[in-house]
Amino acid sequence: MQLILVIVLLSLLALIMLAVLALIFFGIRKSKDTRVQFSVLVVSSSGAPLEGVDVKLGDEIAVTDSYGKANFAADPGEKELLIITDGHAEFRQKIRVGEEKLFQARLAKDKPLPEAKELEEAISSARRGRQEIGNGYNPAIPDYLFNICLAVHKLAIDEAKSESDSKVRSESLKSAAYTVSQTSKGMIERRNLSLYAKAKGRKTRAVELPAPRSPDIFSAKQKLGQVDLLITHSTGKSSIFPPLILWKTAQKLLANPTVFNIRLATFLLDSAEKMIAELGDYLV
DSSP states (O other): OHHHHHHHHHHHHHHHHHHHHHHHHHHHHHHHTOOEEEEEEEEOTTSOBOOSOEEEETTEEEEOOTTSEEEEEEOSEEEEEEEOOTTBOOEEEEEEETTBSEEEEEOOBOOOOGGGHHHHHHHHHHHHHHHHHTTSSOOHHHHHHHHHHHHHHHHHHHHHHHOOOHHHHHHHHHHHHHHHHHHHHHHTOHHHHHHHHHTTTSOOOOOOOOOOOOOOHHHHHHHHHHHHHIIIIIIOGGGOHHHHHHHHHHHHHHTSOOHHHHHHHHHHHHHHHHHHHHHGGGOO
16 A cells, blocks of 8 residues: 555656646747847838848847848847948937837938048948858857947947047048958958857857947056957967957057047957957857
8 A cells, every 4th residue: 555655656746847847848948939030121211122231139230131121030128229321320229129020210311421431431341241251150250340340430420420620530530440441351351260160050149349438548558458468368369369350450549549549449459358258169
């Protein structure tokens, strides 16, 4: 009788454990399936669809097709939508993903800054470079570097629109063009492509860029030294080329320490530091 009771109790315990495991399994599965299909339709002020436009939703980037649509698989919730493209004003808006499946972004025409031609060409080159990398690689690092290019573009245009001194404005835009160009070249550097290919089997990770700040020259040079030590001793310069590009560009900017150059260099150094901290396993 006691043996039967023990068998019954063990059977009940096994059923309870199976039920708990089933709940955990389906709970995990459900949490993985929370992403929803979401599209952004990008049109001009006249309503014409815009093809080949980079659309940033949160930390993810998609390019519009011939119908002007950029498609995402995104987690529901509030996200920032950012669209920057030649000839149009920047579009930035908080939207809620999940409540609707399609959002239309109508871009207004922008008044071009004559001094920004070099910067716009650098951004176009960076965009082409990112598109050429294509689907054969892990996009974590190239997306991060391209996001840096977009952020530098925004910083420079905002600075130019608020600066009345044409000489200062021209120098700032020139520094931004140099920064985007160097970052873009590094993004498609052959050594970097081998890193992206090596990490192809790993899960894509999107990392948010640090917020730009405006320190003094002493703090900026101190940061330069800190990041140099981090690159040299933490991972080794031979295997960590992407952050090294940002470090070298920051070093060049700080050789001419204007207010904008200090801010730009610090942003690059903060970005390099964050790249090592959060994407370091993609770099070795």
